[in-house]
Amino acid sequence: MMMLESIDELLSHIKDVQLDVIELSSESLMKMSAFMEKNGLEIDEDISTALQYQDIITQQLNATIEAIESMKQSIDMFSHAFKSDEGLAQQSIVKLQEKLQVTLKEAKEKKSRFSGKHSAEHADDEIEFF
Amino acid sequence: MPLVIFVDDSETALASTRMVTNSMPIEVKQYTEAQVALAEIKAGMTPDLIITDLNMPVMNGFEFLKELRAVPATKRTPTLMLTTETKPELKQQGKALGLTGWIVKPFNPAQLKQAISRVLRLPA
Numbered sequence: 001m002m003m004l005e006s007i008d009e010l011l012s013h014i015k016d017v018q019l020d021v022i023e024l025s026s027e028s029l030m031k032m033s034a035f036m037e038k039n040g041l042e043i044d045e046d047i048s049t050a051l052q053y054q055d056i057i058t059q060q061l062n063a064t065i066e067a068i069e070s071m072k073q074s075i076d077m078f079s080h081a082f083k084s085d086e087g088l089a090q091q092s093i094v095k096l097q098e099k100l101q102v103t104l105k106e107a108k109e110k111k112s113r114f115s116g117k118h119s120a121e122h123a124d125d126e127i128e129f130f
Numbered sequence: 131m132p133l134v135i136f137v138d139d140s141e142t143a144l145a146s147t148r149m150v151t152n153s154m155p156i157e158v159k160q161y162t163e164a165q166v167a168l169a170e171i172k173a174g175m176t177p178d179l180i181i182t183d184l185n186m187p188v189m190n191g192f193e194f195l196k197e198l199r200a201v202p203a204t205k206r207t208p209t210l211m212l213t214t215e216t217k218p219e220l221k222q223q224g225k226a227l228g229l230t231g232w233i234v235k236p237f238n239p240a241q242l243k244q245a246i247s248r249v250l251r252l253p254a
Contacts, residue, residue, distance in 0.1 A: 030145060033149065034145075048150065048236065055214070055235060115214065127210075127231055127241050127245045128232045129231040129245075130231060
């Protein structure tokens with residue numbers, strides 16, 4: 001049980017770090033873009049792409065934060081079951097494993113969804129009109 | 131000048147589009163929340179083009195699009211989705227809801243300018 005509490009604390013720490021990274025990366029690029037706008041600098045494709053990567057970084061980190069929250073919830077449910085009846089522990093650990101697998105699958109799917117043209121297979125996509 | 135509105139919960143994404151469009155002969159309004167843009171449209175704002183993100187909290191791009199199509203003034207307003215999403219089924223869903231086009235982030239500045247000019251029929 002102590003181990004689960006340590007894992008829970010570690011997950012909370014990772015989540016806090018990720019939230020800080022989101023905030024700092026956004027602040028950093030907003031300062032750069034404010035400087036460029038103030039000085040009337042034209043952006044080329046590379047700079048535009050760099051600015052837009054921040055949006056992708058935020059979405060990717062938010063998706064992993066959702067996965068962390070889901071993991072924490074599953075661990076919490078397991079801990080409660082374990083505390084109330086040790087006989088349920090074996091059943092609960094199977095359920096915990098299943099829930100963690102679902103969380104992992106969803107997180108991987110979001111990684112792919114939120115990559116935009118950053119993933120090589122879409123690198124040459126152009127604007128699509130319907 | 132034609133009015134183009136951008137809706138994206140990412141401030142940096144809005145800054146990117148602003149720097150691309152500031153040399154174009156268009157008026158630009160930007161919103162970080164779709165529901166705020168919708169309220170202004172319902173209050174009488176009539177954009178000539180709407181460019182919106184898909185994944186946003188509170189009201190996502192598809193929900194926004196459905197609401198736009200229910201307002202007489204924006205029933206047929208050209209609307210482009212600007213998103214990291216690349217799934218064909220999502221594009222189909224957007225098309226079925228009356229979306230004009232789909233732009234995948236990170237966008238190419240020249241292509242975005244061309245797309246806006248094409249939709250608004252601006253002189254080359």
